[in-house]
Amino acid sequence: MTGQSIIDRFTSLLGLKGVVTEKDDIAPWLTDWRGRYHGAAAAILAPASTQQVAAAVALASELGVPLVPQGGNTSMVGGATPPADGNALILSLRRMNRIRNLSPDDNLVICEAGVILSNLHEAAEAVGRRFPLSLGAKGSATIGGLISTNAGGTQVLRHGTMRALVEGIEAILPDGSIFDGLEALKKDNRGYDIKQLLIGAEGTLGIVTAASLRLVPAIAVRAVGWVGVRSPADALTLLRLVEAHLGESVEGFEIIADDGLGHVLSHIPGTRCPIGTRTPWHVLIEVDHADLSEPGPAERLERALTDAFEEGIAVDAAIAANEAQAEAFWRIRESISEAERAQGPALQYDISVPVSHMPAFMVEAATAVEREFPGTTASSFGHLGDGNVHFHVRAPQGTKDGAAWIAMQGQAINAFVHDAVVATGGSISAEHGIGQMKRAELGRLASPARIAALRAIKAAFDPKGIMNPGKLIPRPDES
Template sequence: MSAPNTTVPDDAVLSALCAVVGPEHVLTAATHDLTAWEQDWRRRHRGRARAVVRPADTAQVAAVVRTCAAHGVPIVPQGGNTGLVLGGVPDASGTEVVLSLQRLQRVRALDRDNLTLTVEAGCVLQAAQQAAADAGLWLPLSLASEGSCTVGGVLATNAGGTQVLRFGNARDLCLGLEVVTADGRICNGLRGLRKDNTGYDLRHLLIGSEGTLGIITAAVLKLAPQPAAQLTAWASVPSLAAAVALLGMAQRHLGPALTGFEVMNRLALQLVQRHFAELPMPLPGDAAPYAVLLELSDAEGEDHARARLEAVLAHALQQGCALDAVVATNLTQARTLWHIRECIPLAQAQEGLNVKHDISLPVSRIPAFCAEAEAALQRRVPGARLVNFGHLGDGNLHFNVQCPPGADAAAFLQAHEATINTLVYDLVHAHGGSISAEHGIGRLKAATLPRYQDPVALALMRAIKQALDPQHLLNPGRVLVDR
């Protein structure tokens, strides 16, 4: 009687992969510590890879895919491994090959007159931002993980971040892609065109498909002129409805100069105060229910920017949609304001495990949704604490739930996580929202998606997956559960 051999490394595949990329770029657990590729960013899951393969260029990526396809081996494309939904780490089967794009990190071209940057998928976002800045230009895509995440990963997941209000999501900053298909062909769509109606938009189909339809190997990104001045302000507001009113006011007065509009509830700030006591709170006695952070990017200069921002805030104070407000007087102060906002997830982690949501809603529905969700939460899980913050300008909230003070967080999650998720997602759905605003689906939400996604849409997605990856070898089980 022979043991099942599905998890025994197939020498033929590994040998073939070694022939493609060189043996030093085919890593296995037998010879290497694969933690960096097998463990997810939040360190809540650890998979097992058949091997980690590190091709050097697009041709090698294509050859790796052809090799895996020939042997029926599933592939998990991976960038900086900063994803939050288990889209880029292998499952526990030990059968999946991790295809790391990290060696494809060249900046291929920067075109000043066309305002475009062509970079390879493995280029770290911060390096791409720097390449733009070195040319006096601006890549207006910014997220907390920018020091580790890669351009390919950012596009494969259609990442969001803090500048979506003006510049859109990652997809909106991409003009063209180079992609390796499921059968290992190279599709060259690296065009830096702002208008191109020559057939179906494969670029947008691939962006956000989380490596399940093809592997992004390079991209043309849109750049913008650097603003002459950027200013940051902080305001306390009496309610979420007031925050929405302030958003509308700021959009009317500032137009596209408004590049950031974040919101945070009182508990979010209290956690930051508790765990980052050295961070000064911007407004004294900050006991307002919500605070907002505004960012203005001005094409004219600092004086002009300051006058505009102060005018909006004065109007908001007069109208009662702000209780108090302050404009950062220098870059250090501005960075501190952003730092407070960015510390919320870290403060949450310090406080203990919590139930995270990455939801979006029509901006108009946010006050009603939050009121209903908070009330329902208190009914179902008395004492649960809501840490509510996010990119209000985009309708995107991180609506996270922490256990009651002093409770055992792990036991709380064990007992309530599924209930809380269903409660929140059902209400999100009822208000026309999305259960994944910027993080994607991955494996984490793949089984949940069918409950909320339109069934016809799901059927179309399955048909597309079948058409472009008939062997189901590209990141199988991510986005769509395999049937």
């Protein structure tokens, strides 16, 4: 069949609203969020229901047409960008944006894949609950994408990644059949957990259309603090001290290098350093209570920080006096990626290491990179409580052509950083996924058993290879 006849078949199936063919309308969805990957597609399929998604996938299977699932297109690893050869169609879930059911009594919400994260936050808050996962792209990231990449964010320390928050899934498998697993059962021993296979699969095994998600009580009161410390090692000591004082109410514990803070202050209007002293490293702490019991989180955090000063761990600190100030503290953390992009060309790594190794890694890996690749500067920030490091290597000052620099040095720097990660027993992907950016490195560094298992699962679910081609699974020449 010709390209136009294929599109006509999908148009007959989905209607005029369900197929986008105007080039100007398609163009914004052909490039990844970071602007590194550029693809081509003759059309965007935009089904409005689970049944339409199932029908579209069944037709794609019949015709052998590859599909690239897409939500908010916020992938950091090119995971939602179609291939450059134009042989795939984008399947957008953005029209599937209904919250089907929200039960505060069950602490459960059932929502469709196209629901935007910030909209889910607002819906939960309206009934006295919250969905405890947040990230900088919450205004555009969708639930389906967050599930498909097993997203993390700033609250993993207390609530875990999407794997811990997804109670059930509805998905379309590559043959067009509907996997109806929305039931949120605490006990279910019916063999393989299909839900967990689909979480983090990056759309290579099927298309998530809806999910049952766990909610938690709304925050009654919170305390947000900013602490200046001398080193990541002191930050880890501070984390354990704060946990000893506040236990599981510690919701967020972020560490930021001072140069990262400097980039935010330089490029993000309206930001200011929360403390009077610029220290080598900074820590952002959030403590949340679901009730109004005394002492409150601010008082308990203040007691913990008093001990930190007495023990020489903290250099300077501030506790937000109100919600506006708390949001201003968090705005700094959530603006780091935007500020880094404005700062200039850089290679950005989402990696994880054992928590006990994270302080040394943040310092030693930066020093080693700068020594091995003269002219570069390296620094990091991350979620200290779960070992997630966002490690950035910036091009030498004055570099104008970032793409050329990445083409020339990127592969060598990637290998250097990832080798250091593996040497600590870490992972080259903490929360952003593999996509196409890290596929070859996964093939180079993962064990043969892991690669064989990934390929076997992919072949079993998707024997025609139509689901999100070129993502996650290393090619034979990459392992």
